[in-house]
Amino acid sequence: xxxxxxxxxxxxxxxxxxxxxxxxxxxxxxxxxxxxxxxxxxxxxxxxxxxxxxxxxxxxxxxxxxxxxxxxxxxxxxxxxxxxxxxxxxxxxxxxxxxxxxxxxxxxxxxxxxxxxxxxxxxxxxxxxxxxxxxxxxxxxxxxxxxxxxxxxxxxxxxxxxxxxxxxxxxxxxxxxxxxxxxxxxxxxxxxxxxxxxxxxxxxxxxxxxxxxxxxxxxxxxxxxxxxxxxxxxxxxxxxxxxxxxxxxxxxxxxxxxxxxxxxxxxxxxxxxxxxxxxxxxxxxxxxxxxxxxxxxxxxxxxxxxxxxxxxxxxx
Amino acid sequence: xxxxxxxxxxxxxxxxxxxxxxxxxxxxxxxxxxxxxxxxxxxxxxxxxxxxxxxxxxxxxxxxxxxxxxxxxxxxxxxxxxxxxxxxxxxxxxxxxxxxxxxxxxxxxxxxxxxxxxxxxxxxxxxxxxxxxxxxxxxxxxxxxxxxxxxxxxxxxxxxxxxxxxxxxxxxxxxxxxxxxxxxxxxxxxxxxxxxxxxxxxxxxxxxxxxxxxxxxxxxxxxxxxxxxxxxxxxxxxxxxxxxxxxxxxxxxxxxxxxxxxxxxxxxxxxxxxxxxxxxxxxxxxxxxxxxxxxxxxxxxxxxxxxxxxxxxxxxxxxxxxxxxx
Ligand SMILES: Cc1ncc(C[n+]2csc(CCOP(=O)(O)OP(=O)(O)O)c2C)c(N)n1
Ligand SMILES: [Mg+2]
Numbered sequence: 296x297x298x299x300x301x302x303x304x305x306x307x308x309x310x311x312x313x314x315x316x317x318x319x320x321x322x323x324x325x326x327x328x329x330x331x332x333x334x335x336x337x338x339x340x341x342x343x344x345x346x347x348x349x350x351x352x353x354x355x356x357x358x359x360x361x362x363x364x365x366x367x368x369x370x371x372x373x374x375x376x377x378x379x380x381x382x383x384x385x386x387x388x389x390x391x392x393x394x395x396x397x398x399x400x401x402x403x404x405x406x407x408x409x410x411x412x413x414x415x416x417x418x419x420x421x422x423x424x425x426x427x428x429x430x431x432x433x434x435x436x437x438x439x440x441x442x443x444x445x446x447x448x449x450x451x452x453x454x455x456x457x458x459x460x461x462x463x464x465x466x467x468x469x470x471x472x473x474x475x476x477x478x479x480x481x482x483x484x485x486x487x488x489x490x491x492x493x494x495x496x497x498x499x500x501x502x503x504x505x506x507x508x509x510x511x512x513x514x515x516x517x518x519x520x521x522x523x524x525x526x527x528x529x530x531x532x533x534x535x536x537x538x539x540x541x542x543x544x545x546x547x548x549x550x551x552x553x554x555x556x557x558x559x560x561x562x563x564x565x566x567x568x569x570x571x572x573x574x575x576x577x578x579x580x581x582x583x584x585x586x587x588x589x590x591x592x593x594x595x596x597x598x599x600x601x602x603x604x605x606x607x608x609x610x611x
Numbered sequence: 612x613x614x615x616x617x618x619x620x621x622x623x624x625x626x627x628x629x630x631x632x633x634x635x636x637x638x639x640x641x642x643x644x645x646x647x648x649x650x651x652x653x654x655x656x657x658x659x660x661x662x663x664x665x666x667x668x669x670x671x672x673x674x675x676x677x678x679x680x681x682x683x684x685x686x687x688x689x690x691x692x693x694x695x696x697x698x699x700x701x702x703x704x705x706x707x708x709x710x711x712x713x714x715x716x717x718x719x720x721x722x723x724x725x726x727x728x729x730x731x732x733x734x735x736x737x738x739x740x741x742x743x744x745x746x747x748x749x750x751x752x753x754x755x756x757x758x759x760x761x762x763x764x765x766x767x768x769x770x771x772x773x774x775x776x777x778x779x780x781x782x783x784x785x786x787x788x789x790x791x792x793x794x795x796x797x798x799x800x801x802x803x804x805x806x807x808x809x810x811x812x813x814x815x816x817x818x819x820x821x822x823x824x825x826x827x828x829x830x831x832x833x834x835x836x837x838x839x840x841x842x843x844x845x846x847x848x849x850x851x852x853x854x855x856x857x858x859x860x861x862x863x864x865x866x867x868x869x870x871x872x873x874x875x876x877x878x879x880x881x882x883x884x885x886x887x888x889x890x891x892x893x894x895x896x897x898x899x900x901x902x903x904x905x906x907x908x909x910x911x912x913x914x915x916x917x918x919x920x921x922x923x924x925x926x927x928x929x930x931x932x933x934x935x936x937x
Binding site for chain 1: 675678681682714718753
């Protein structure tokens with residue numbers, strides 16, 4: 296870690312924070328509709344993990360994936376346009392907030408069925424192994440996913456087939472309004488992964504340095520052919536599950552405590568030379584441009600509605 | 612090849628040829644390797660291709676079906692075998708939420724060239740959790756293609772067609788057909804996906820069917836012909852897309868319609884076909900349409916009960932006569 300890298304990571308985390316704050320504003324103005332799951336508070340996880348990847352690696356994420364998409368390098372303009380439902384969006388307005396996709400950066404969603412992305416990530420890693428490509432597949436999911444059968448089926452296959460895959464569990468303690476302790480007999484998730492003989496580690500998901508370094512180690516291990524790795528990142532979402540909820544399921548004091556660990560506060564504590572004001576300035580331009588781009592985007596013709604069901608009909 | 616073989620051998624031969632030709636093709640599913648396949652389709656393939664391309668999976672329908680989707684996205688041409696359609700319900704999330712939706716959800720960026728084969732249908736006294744015909748259900752889903760090979764030729768051709776298709780294709784192999792013998796000519800150009808085939812020309816009634824019911828329909832048609840009723844039998848081959856054109860042309864010729872479908876009546880593919888005829892050829896009809904479907908009960912075990920539940924040639928004959936009276 297050096298100042299350059301610290302600046303880079305800080306920039307990405309701040310971009311996600313400000314981008315999503317703008318999303319909230321645009322949601323209130325009814326420019327954005329549907330579900331909108333914010334990543335605010337959890338930025339260090341996506342930014343730290345993406346730092347360790349190459350452009351050849353593949354990513355599967357969940358419905359809470361604005362942060363992952365931005366950290367991976369999908370242009371903010373295209374993400375905002377997607378949230379606006381515009382044709383210039385990264386999924387042509389067909390996906391929305393929960394279904395961001397991008398072939399260029401190998402971003403495979405945006406899968407909004409809890410655990411639904413894991414089996415596909417397994418298959419992607421399997422294809423890399425069969426074709427002898429030295430690529431890694433990364434799969435993000437919340438701790439809620441651990442209760443699903445697909446989670447256990449997938450971990451077993453990854454270990455059994457010795458696949459080049461990194462599992463990243465974003466343990467923010469709640470699945471919607473249900474705390475982990477109400478749903479799991481064993482709340483240490485990394486232990487469950489270890490029981491499948493997967494190298495697994497619990498880390499501080501609020502500390503981007505730790506996430507980045509653990510991810511680098513994990514990716515190196517995977518690339519050298521040593522099979523899957525599982526990172527349980529302890530983190531917290533500062534906002535409601537989706538845009539609004541009454542947050543009856545947790546204490547305000549708990550939220551405040553976690554806010555003290557904000558990754559955007561944490562990183563500059565170690566790197567006091569990060570020029571926060573300059574990052575703010577740059578990012579505010581990026582966000583303004585994204586909004587303008589989305590505002591000026593086109594609404595796809597309704598005549599094209601039935602395209603994209605079968606490949607033969609796709610107007611590429 | 613131009614010889615008489617079984618339906619099972621035809622599927623196996625197609626998989627074998629595809630795997631010899633294309634390194635991207637592989638087969639995975641429960642017991643496809645060491646056991647030779649729940650219905651012995653893949654017998655011998657493990658020995659030829661090895662365990663890296665004939666993959667025995669754990670009992671994890673959702674994960675290995677999803678893995679097929681992921682591998683397809685990664686450039687492979689996987690064939691996923693699900694032992695029977697009943698178990699595919701554990702993989703429904705992957706089939707519907709991912710395979711069928713990805714192309715659209717991604718705005719056209721990610722197609723899924725995946726083939727899923729599964730066994731369907733009753734007649735073997737396997738009871739209510741191993742005998743149902745749910746292909747009509749799957750045909751409800753935009754983004755999927757649903758194939759129902761009835762003949763030995765189609766058992767072979769449809770594997771080839773499905774592997775060449777850029778989108779997810781589900782092939783439903785009826786359990787009662789595996790031992791059927793027929794002619795396979797690997798040199799003929801296969802009839803494409805979405806094309807129905809007129810298996811018997813006739814002028815009095817258009818009988819629309821698919822899968823194993825085809826043979827009950829042909830048997831009934833033979834009986835009826837002795838009584839002077841001339842049945843035109845259409846094998847749909849594909850439930851999605853449906854070949855409206857072939858159906859409507861035949862209706863315009865015979866003006867009478869019956870459908871034989873091993874699915875249940877309510878919300879079935881037979882209901883869909885009737886609705887389309889109603890929309891597209893209503894004024895061609897001389898009589899109300901009729902259909903013979905599986906009775907609306909879970910499949911019973913006892914032989915006589917199971918046979919009573921399924922469509923049969925005698926029920927088809929009776930229905931045809933009723934339609935002719937009107
Ligand atoms: C299979 C399935 N069941 C239920 C839901 C509804 N749902 C959406 S998010 C969510 C909570 C998931 O929590 P977690 O996995 O911890 O992720 P987080 O939202 O905390 O990031 C639920 C129940 C769903 N999308 N998919
Ligand atoms: Mg959670």
